[in-house]
Amino acid sequence: MARKGDSRRLAFLLGPTTLFLGFFFLGPLAVMVLYSFLEPGLYGGVEWNFYHWNYGRILGWADGEWEEFDLVYAKIFMRSVRLALMNVGITLLICYPAALWVRGLTARWRTLVVFMITLPFFVSLVVRLFCWVLILRPSGFLNSALLGLGLISEPIDIIFTETAVLIGMAYIFLPFMFLPIYASIEKLDHSLIEASSDLGGGPLQTFFRVTLPLTLPGILAGAVLVFIPSLGNFIVPDLLGGAKVMMIGNLVEQQFLSARNWPFGSALSVMIMLIMFVLIVLYLRRLGRSELVG
């Protein structure tokens, strides 16, 4: 076990980080949890009373007195989870075949393609999303192209729909899905594929029995990396979804900045964290099992 000198050195090395995280990460988090149980003040701010209706409101009951039972917030939660999951599915369907393709390239092309996939990070997110606004709006590039080709006779309404939000989110989160999947596919020992084929496994059997199970950790990592920021994202629904496609992120932003209901905003944030926490625990347990397997 650790000797005395070891533990002193450990304290020296870990101390600053622990203090920093304690103050600047756990501190604000604690404030947030505390606020979520306080009564909102009439003109912003808080009343220092214990108040659980912030959470009741999320589940539909509001303060239990003068608001009617309405699932409006729960619906926003459901929509956010649904869109985030759909985003995971879309990015996975794009990235997995792409990663397989990149693996087959020569070393030089591989490096270049992987670099190009990370290239969008060099440009501001907001700028990139505004480009999508320009592409998707009724007089935008997409509609003029389709009109010009004669495929449609009237501009299609795509901006400010869930489709537009999904397009934008998939676009933003592609690298987060691609990189872990690519890492696991690149790590995959090609002789295992050959072994499967040698033993009589056709291409599909080889994929489902060898390639997919062995790259599952990469898929799961990508899924977490995409799901979490998608769930809390508010820029994409703000720019591409408008008022029609509101997600939890927008709701939280609204509560803090416009409605000035900090306790309710805090309760919403705590709920987001709870959802993510549950999912990550599930993920880690799944990963733990697959690590045992590998």
Next chain:
Amino acid sequence: MTEAATIAEVKAAVKHFAAPEGGVIRALDGLSLEIQHSQFVTLLGPSGCGKTTLLRAISGFEDLDAGEVRIAGEDMTAVPPHRRPVNTVFQNYALFPHLSVEDNVGYGLDVGRVARDERNQRVGEALERVGLGEFNRRKPGQLSGGQQQRVALARAIINRPKLLLLDEPLSALDRNLRQSMQLELKSLQHDLGICFLFVTHDQEEALTMSDQVIVLNKGRIEQIGPPERHYHKPVSRFVAEFIGDGALFTGRIQNDGGSPVLVTDDGLTFAVGDGARVGEMATLLLRPEHLEVAPETPDSSMGILEVSLEQSIFHGASRKFICRLPNGTSIAAMPTEMSSEALGRITPGERLHLAYRRDRPHLIPEPGDGA
């Protein structure tokens, strides 16, 4: 041999690769080969001689630029690997890390949709055969190198292939384990009665196990035949150098008072067997066991070499002498007629005479020497 006894056939196989430094590597250069049923055949050669390419051409992982691969009489050239009746033991074993030992071994049956009962029975048999019966629930990562080797073997024989390909499967094992696995492989091949095609660059391994050894060099077959013939009667300098110890001397055969001698460019003279044809160029292979310490009165059937002893190495039953010829060439001798003790009294630095029976060393004719 009759057609039925031929299990695999390679005809005029050509495979070129682009070399990284430019140019072309001829991995297979018009190679033709027939492999007979239920034999242990070894492909032997230095790295880059094309042996792995040949193996992969037979298993289907390498497409030939030209030529044909036939297995059990059927043309397999365009058949994908998963439809060929051959199985491979890979160099790094290539066990599936996410599957248990049992599922690894049963993989070939699972993808072949063999009924559950039969599958379990055959997996059990295969594991028993390689002595891993109680390890069926483990993951490959929890096994030692030798055990992984056995799993790879069990997995490869479960489909009852017509031909089992083994790509340097013992190279990762330590020496003792390797030697016991050599014997096991040999007896497994005998029990199963299927043909093993074994790739190695280790000549000792090849000599130990094989019924037939195929020495490859630069994508071509240098010599094919039983291992004894490679050792005693190599057809070329390459084979002689590659298999076993020995010193090689190239020169022209001349007549020396009625008996032929080989005279090298730098003036060494070696008595050779009467079969040698005067006037031709040839290479003489002197193996250590050919050489004895010369008796006081050598007879005319012996060739004599005057050497100085450089090193005397104790080998238990015998001693190995590393000697130097007058022209500076090093030559090894392993005398067996004198006792190890008597040999021990000869000390390095001494001049001595080595003798060999003139018809014992093999004479390799030099190619392209028509005169």
